[in-house]
Amino acid sequence: MKMIKPNIIFGNSNLIFFKSLLKIFNIKKNYIKIEKFKDNEYNIKFLKKFNNKNIFLLQSLSNPIHDNLINLxxxxxxxxxxxxxxxLIIPYFCYSRQDKLFNINSPISIKLxxxxxxxxxxxxxxxIDSHANNFECYFNTSIKILKSTSLIVNDIVKNNIIIEMIISPDIGGVLRAKHLANYLNLELVIIDKRRPISNHIKIFCVIGNIKFKNCLIIDDIIDTGNSIIEVTNFLFFHSIKSVIxxxxxxxxxxxxxIKIxxxxxxxxxxxxTINFINNYNKIKILTTKYLFIEEMKNIMIEEYEI
Structure with missing residues (x-):
């Protein structure tokens, strides 16, 4: 049975990713035009009628965050x-790290x-791969959080990467790291890391034996890179063999x-999930588009669109 093309439009963010996704469905055009007035207010124009149709709207909420939010x-x-x-498909969800009270009377931004x-x-x-373990609890809207675990496992197997230890870089990431460790049947090590102030960390200890091991660290977000560099230096101080x-x-x-x-x-x-032009051998990009495409197809089946 032939799959009917979904109705897809996307905003201004992560255009390379979204255009490659449309290509899979053999959709050649985004049926929305986004312009700005002289004062930078957005002017949204639709180039096709979507009356009484099911629509997939794609928008990643990466930098510039607030432009992309208003756009959405x-x-x-x-x-x-x-x-x-x-x-609504949102590969990267901004404000997901602000999921609790960090100071008295501060906003829980993701709740807003x-x-x-x-x-x-x-x-x-x-x-995909939300920062907070209780991310769904902030929404009344139905939300599905895809997992990148299968992408990681496939990459490890395909490239014969030697891994002896899975490391969670903090307590908050234990569930994510444990899921991967169970998948690969490897030991899980936890870094006891805390943030006394924003973008600065203090490492107290490592829970597990990492000496002379090839290690894999898994996390959801890298921002300034300071945290992951400090954790890496800490691991090498404790005599690991290598880390990816x-x-x-x-x-x-x-x-x-550049720090990486x-x-x-x-x-x-x-x-x-966030657009990055990669010109470096040390950095590799895996695509998540097939995970989203599979879920989109499932939705179309559920909605009797085939």
Whole structure:
């Protein structure tokens, strides 16, 4: 049975990723035009009628975060007036790290974003490797969080990468690292790392034996790179043999990937949830598009669109 092409539109973020995804469905055009007025207000124009249709809206909420957020809200607001259902795909979800009170009276920022999205009554949200373990709890909207574990395992097997130890770089990432360790039947090691202030860490100890081991660190986000460099130096101080790192969302604020290039890290493997032009042998990019495509196909089947 032939799969009917889905109705897909996307915002201004991560265009390389979204265009490659459209290519899989043999869709050649984005049916939305996004312009700006002289004062930088957005002007949204649809190039096709979507009356009473199911729509997949793609938007990654990476830098410039607030432009992309407003961009997203305006598009959804327009779509909800004419469409049957809107399925929202957000590969990288901004503000996911601000999921609790860090100071007295500070906002729980992800809760505010979730409340706004809930207001639009979206049918479903798809994302991947959320920062918070309780991410779904902030939303009334149905949300599915895809996992990149299969991509990592496939890459390790395909390239015969020797791994003897899985490391969680902090307590918060234990569930993510444990899932991979179980998948590969390897021992899990935990770094007791804390943040006294933003973008600075203090490492207290390593829980597990890492001496002379080939190690793999798995985490969801790399931003300034300071944390992962300090953890790497800490591990080499404790006599590890080598370390490779798998990160889903590579923010790379202030070109922080340069720190990785000049570090003791053997290889950094990231995904394409955030656009990054890679010209470095030490960095490798895995695509997540097939994970999203598979889920989109499942939704189409459930919605009787084939």
């Amino acid at each position: 809200f305006l598009i959804i607001n327009s779509l909800k007036k004419i469409c049957k259902k809107v399925f 974003i979730s409340n706004i999205l809930d207001y639009f009554n979206i049918e479903k949200i798809l994302t 790192i798998y990160i889903t969302h590579a923010i790379f604020s202030n070109n922080s990937y 290039i000049n570090s003791k890290i053997k290889k950094l493997i990231i995904t394409d």
